[in-house]
Amino acid sequence: MTSASPSESALAAATLIQTRQTVLPKYQVEPGPQGMALEMILAAAGHAPDHRQVRPWRLIRVAEAARPALGEVFAQALLARDAQASDIEQAQARDKALRSPLLLLAVVDATKGDAQISLNERVISAGCALQNMMLMATALGFASSLTTGKALHDAGLRHLFGLTAGEQALCFLSIGSAASRRPFKPRPSPSEYLSVLDADGLRPHP
Numbered sequence: 001m002t003s004a005s006p007s008e009s010a011l012a013a014a015t016l017i018q019t020r021q022t023v024l025p026k027y028q029v030e031p032g033p034q035g036m037a038l039e040m041i042l043a044a045a046g047h048a049p050d051h052r053q054v055r056p057w058r059l060i061r062v063a064e065a066a067r068p069a070l071g072e073v074f075a076q077a078l079l080a081r082d083a084q085a086s087d088i089e090q091a092q093a094r095d096k097a098l099r100s101p102l103l104l105l106a107v108v109d110a111t112k113g114d115a116q117i118s119l120n121e122r123v124i125s126a127g128c129a130l131q132n133m134m135l136m137a138t139a140l141g142f143a144s145s146l147t148t149g150k151a152l153h154d155a156g157l158r159h160l161f162g163l164t165a166g167e168q169a170l171c172f173l174s175i176g177s178a179a180s181r182r183p184f185k186p187r188p189s190p191s192e193y194l195s196v197l198d199a200d201g202l203r204p205h206p
C-alpha cells in the first residue's frame with residue numbers, strides 16, 4: 001500500500017459509497033432510470049463476484065402493467081397471515097407494489113450450476129450485485145432501497161414470478177428519484193467491526 005494521497009478516482013469512489021443512503025419506496029417518485037442510465041445500473045450487477053461463473057441470481061423487473069397483480073399477491077399474502085386484515089390494511093399492502101419507478105425482484109438459485117458453490121456464496125454474490133446497482137444508481141443521481149417483507153416467501157408470489165423449486169426471492173430493489181431524503185446516518189468506523197488476528201491471537205484494530 002502506498003502512503004501517497006488517494007487518487008481522484010479513489011476519492012470519487014469514497015464519495016459515492018458514502019453518499020448512498022436508503023430512500024424507501026414510499027419516498028421515491030418519477031422519473032426512474034431509463035435508457036442509458038437504466039442500462040448502466042443493470043450492467044453493474046453483472047460485475048459482481050461470481051465464483052465459477054455460476055451467476056446464481058437473477059433479477060425480474062416488475063413492469064407497470066404487472067404492478068396490480070403484484071399488489072394483489074401482497075394483499076392475499078396479508079390475508080393468509082391475518083384473515084382479519086382490514087380493507088385499509090389490504091389497500092396498504094396493494095399500494096406497496098405501486099411505489100417506486102423501477103422495481104426489481106432479486107432471486108437466488110440454491111442449486112443452479114456447480115454444486116460446490118454454497119448458498120452463502122450465492123447470496124453474497126447477489127448482495128454484491130445489488131450493491132453495485134445501488135452505487136451506480138447513486139452515481140446517476142437516483143435514490144434506491146432494498147426491501148423484503150413476509151410476502152417474499154408466499155406461494156402466490158413464487159407463482160407470479162415463476163420461481164423454480166431451487167429459487168428463493170431475496171428482496172426487492174427499488175430505484176427512482178428522491179422525493180425527500182433523511183440526514184445521513186452515522187456509520188461505524190473500522191475499529192467497531194475490525195479486529196486483527198496476530199501471532200498472539202486477536203487484538204483490536206487500533
Ligand SMILES: Cc1cc2nc3c(=O)[nH]c(=O)nc-3n(C[C@H](O)[C@H](O)[C@H](O)COP(=O)(O)O)c2cc1C
Binds near residue numbers: 020023024146185
Ligand atoms: C436485504 C435487505 C432488506 C431490507 N428490507 C427492508 C424493508 O423491507 N423495510 C425497511 O424499512 N428496511 C429494509 N431494509 C433496510 C434498508 O434497506 C436500509 O438498509 C436501512 O434502512 C439502512 O439504511 P442505509 O442503507 O441508508 O444505511 C433492508 C435491508 C436489507 C439489506
